[in-house]
Amino acid sequence: MTAEVAVVCFALGDERFAVASADVVELDRANALAEPLAALCGLPAGTGAARTLTVAAGGWLRTFAVEAPVEVRTVGQAQAVPPPTGWRPPLVVGFARLDERWVQLLDSLALVALGRTPAEPSSPVQESP
Amino acid sequence: MTELAALVEGAGRRGLAVDDVVATRAHVGLRTNSRWFAVAADDVVEVIALPTVTRVPAAPAHVLGVALVRSRLVSLVDLEQLLAGQPTPRSERGRIAVVRADGLELGLVAMATRGLLALPDDGATEVAPAERPPWIAREVGHDGLRLAVLDVAALAALVARGARP
Numbered sequence: 001m002t003a004e005v006a007v008v009c010f011a012l013g014d015e016r017f018a019v020a021s022a023d024v025v026e027l028d029r030a031n032a033l034a035e036p037l038a039a040l041c042g043l044p045a046g047t048g049a050a051r052t053l054t055v056a057a058g059g060w061l062r063t064f065a066v067e068a069p070v071e072v073r074t075v076g077q078a079q080a081v082p083p084p085t086g087w088r089p090p091l092v093v094g095f096a097r098l099d100e101r102w103v104q105l106l107d108s109l110a111l112v113a114l115g116r117t118p119a120e121p122s123s124p125v126q127e128s129p
Numbered sequence: 130m131t132e133l134a135a136l137v138e139g140a141g142r143r144g145l146a147v148d149d150v151v152a153t154r155a156h157v158g159l160r161t162n163s164r165w166f167a168v169a170a171d172d173v174v175e176v177i178a179l180p181t182v183t184r185v186p187a188a189p190a191h192v193l194g195v196a197l198v199r200s201r202l203v204s205l206v207d208l209e210q211l212l213a214g215q216p217t218p219r220s221e222r223g224r225i226a227v228v229r230a231d232g233l234e235l236g237l238v239a240m241a242t243r244g245l246l247a248l249p250d251d252g253a254t255e256v257a258p259a260e261r262p263p264w265i266a267r268e269v270g271h272d273g274l275r276l277a278v279l280d281v282a283a284l285a286a287l288v289a290r291g292a293r294p
Contacts, residue, residue, distance in 0.1 A: 015184055041186030084195050086235035087204035087288050089185040095195070095202060102183045102197075114187070 004074045007096075009103055010053060010066040012038040013046035016103045018096065019055060021072055023108035026054035026063075034065040040115050041091070057108035064111075073098060075105065152250040158243035158276060159226055161209035161217045167248060167269065167276040168237070172228045175199075176242050179223035189291065190214070193238060198227055205236040206288055208279075212262065233285035246271055248278065263287075 007018035008027065030050035037053075038045040048067030055062055075096045082094050091114065094105045155170040180196040182205060188194065191211040195202045205225060209217040217238050225236040248269050261268075264284035265277045 012186075013184075017186075042188065043184055043186055081202055084202045084204040084234065085289075086233045086285060087188075087192055087206070087291065089188060089195075090291070091186045095183075102195075104183070104185060106186075 002077075004076045006072060006074050007103075007105065008053065008070065009073050009098070010051065010068070010070045011046060011048050012041065012067060013044045015043065016098075016101055017066075017106055018073070018075065018103045019053070019106045019108055019111065023055050023057050024053060025056045025061065026052070027070060028052045028054075030065070031063065034063045037064040037066050040064075055108055055111055057112045060112045062112045062114075075103075080105070153247040154250050155245040156248045156276075156278070157226055158246050158271075158274070159208070159224075159237055159239040160241045160243070161207070161239060162213075162215065164209065164212070165243075165274050165276045166208055166237075166239075167246060167271075167278045168226060168228055168281060169278075170245055172230055172279075172281040174227040174229050174234070176224055176226050176244075179219065179225055179238070192288070196225070196236060198225070198236065201234075203227055203234055203236040204288070205238055206284075207238045228279075228281050228285075230282040230285045233289050235285055235288060246276075248276070 006021040008021050008024045009016060009018045028051065031052040034052040036045065046067050051066050051068055051070045053064050053066045055064070079096045079098065080094050083089060083092055091106050091110045092104045093107045096103045096105055156167040157170055157173050157176065159166045159168065177198065180198065182194040182196050184194040191207050193205040193207055195204055207217050209215055217240060220240050222241050224239045224242045226239060226242060227234060227236050248271055264280050264287055266280040267278050269276050269278055
């Protein structure tokens with residue numbers, strides 16, 4: 001059983017999110033080609049400085065525009081809470097309480113598939129020579 | 130004896146006929162915007178002030194987000210949005226009625242709540258018209274209000290499926 005998981009935390013408007021750091025291949029400054037994650041998720045964008053987050057999962061890469069603060073944290077079982085029973089958010093595997101705020105733990109595989117049909121995959125991961 | 134006293138005395142002698150007794154069940158009334166809903170009190174876990182809402186990604190319009198209620202997370206559902214496509218206005222008197230059915234828990238957003246209301250039990254009320262959604266079991270008149278009685282199990286199943294209205 002996993003006791004602690006390293007995550008990359010970021011903001012979208014007033015809400016905080018995290019994705020497993022093992023699935024994050026790059027963090028960078030603003031990039032005009034990055035897809036705005038807030039808009040893809042139907043959430044209002046905030047005023048935080050723009051950052052790009054590149055996620056790899058299921059053999060695919062996708063680069064999203066997210067908002068600062070971006071930081072690496074660890075989430076332990078004591079901080080994690082399962083999603084509600086009544087409606088399970090499609091991108092969220094659970095929640096964690098960090099610094100008196102809820103952080104939504106995102107499913108990397110669902111994230112790279114967000115808004116796409118199976119016939120419209122994102123960029124395949126390039127194997128290093 | 131006055132006419133009025135005679136009338137009351139006569140009523141007392143007659144007693145209450147069995148046919149006059151209407152079986153009732155306790156409900157909690159929820160006001161969204163212009164509508165009133167009623168939830169059987171047995172299905173209501175608690176009624177609380179509107180908590181801080183965490184908005185979640187890719188949620189249908191009728192799911193406001195999630196909120197912490199007694200150390201567990203509950204999805205908050207706006208019935209007005211589900212029925213009419215308009216959000217329930219937020220107010221200081223805003224409440225959440227936490228309901229549970231078949232192991233699924235939801236928080237129903239309300240501008241105000243009223244209860245407990247003794248509403249006629251199933252058999253004595255008007256069945257909801259065919260155009261009503263399946264999560265409204267029937268409609269009942271009470272104290273000048275028209276209340277749509279919720280089928281919590283049907284509502285919870287619809288929300289859990291992620292169905293959009």
